[in-house]
Amino acid sequence: MSKRIGMEIALAAAEAVALCRPEVIAAYPITPNTHIPEHLSDIVADGRLDAEFICVESEHTALSACCGASGAGARAFTATSSQGLAYMTEIIPIASAMRLPIVMIIGNRALSGPINIWNDQSDVMYQRDAGWISMFANNGQEVIDMAIQSFKIAEHRDVMLPVNLNLDGFQLTHVVEPMEMPDQAEVDSFLPSFKPLATLHPDKVVSMGTLGLPDIFNESMKAKDEVLKNSRKVILDVWKEWKQQFGRTYEPIESCRMKGAEIALVSMGSMGETAEVAVDELRKQGVPVGLLKLRLWRPFPFQDLKKAVKGVKVLVVLDRAVSFGGPGGPAFSEVRSALYNEPDKPFVMNEIIGLGGRDVRVEDFVEIIGKAQKALKTKPKEDYEIYGVRGS
């Protein structure tokens, strides 16, 4: 039976990962994800989990060790943040190209510089095009649930891709709150053991990570793109099974207060929870505003987005990262591009918020919704704005 617990979310994430019986965990500590591998190392040391915990000397090695372990047929897990994720960069597209179903939790934190240990989502956006399944959790419960779902999605024979699960650093990692923790039997019945297609073994030699000459490279990139797109079906199936077993609903985009909404916010991660409070308040005052929480980032949920924005006149995409010199924040860029060829599309504007731990309060979302109300009449001149910049 699931049990209601109170716990720091990072520790709950570690407990949920342990319930998935990973066989190899390789990680290097970096704020703010540190409590996840730290707690997993406790769980292994206490004998509660039979896994190899590899204390590596860098994140590059952490992910390399996970690749080796996953290639050998082990269920492999790692976690990191910011510069640690950046240091993995060389191995990240290799893990997906080699079809290794590694699960990684990212405690999202700003990329340096200036050096900043606080939350934004620039770290994962830096890895956007690497061919991993990428998802965002809004709260502690979703971190637990999605950690368990991630292994099942990653290891499905039709997928065999790594997954990164994102939770906002500090805003989620360091918060104690109530959650439902499934028990071992429930997780065991939901998540079968990992059955790899091929394994690295001296008795039956296979090669993984070989050279791809120009005459095969286009095809291998096409294959990688196709498999990532097709993972959508498995993701939806796994979420359906989750709903059946645990009763909690997961969708690529979660719609809140969207009935009759002329204005809609698009959020990713924990900001959606605070934004929901602002949307509820304004709905009470008669403002026709709704909220779309984008959970699935890769593969991007095109069809869900197009359906969700029907009838919306102004869509405000909230980004927690900047694409310097680009068209706006990364989520904005994707959303606007996804809607560009639609006959009836909302005007899409972009507010970049909460960079490097800058707090975003309910009042800030109320102000942003006010800007969207103005945009119903007069379109803003700029495509995007970094919200709340002093002196501008």
Next chain:
Amino acid sequence: MVEIRWHGRGGQGAVTSVEMFALTAIEEGKFAQGFPSFGPERRGAPVAAFNRIDNKRIKVRSGIYKPDVVVVLDPSLMSTVNVIEGLKPDGILIVNTVESPAEVAKKTGFKGTVATVDAAHIAREELGVPITNTTMLGALMRATKLVKIESAETPLKNRFGRLAPRNIKAMTRAYNELKFSKAA
């Protein structure tokens, strides 16, 4: 929803306080958050930590700027930090100090309810160290009546093991010895 800000110094256990308080509320089936002021902490430097508590799921995830309650673990902070910043006028200020509630009200200029207890003295007697975080939990519970003091026993036992009974005793003494500026 009730929002609480704790003031302490790095090493005094403010983060443990918010964790214990959140777990106590969760133990009762309530909803609660406990979180530190995000970022690096230095031993001895002023730090803050926060709680939210409600009977329904808490969605807001921003910082706390207008607390209903402020708890001060170290009396010296009253001269270095504006401990009543944003504190609601009808809120409660709870301070570990030898001073009376009236003296603290005068010193801080706070017009709402002030409650004081010599938590350092209690902690020294019961725990042997002037670490007041668990002691001040008792003061907070008495002043706010948000949770029952018995509900804190399980979280404290899980956290402190064989030292739990002494922490529970210190907490209970602060609960009983707290003095108020107004009847509460």
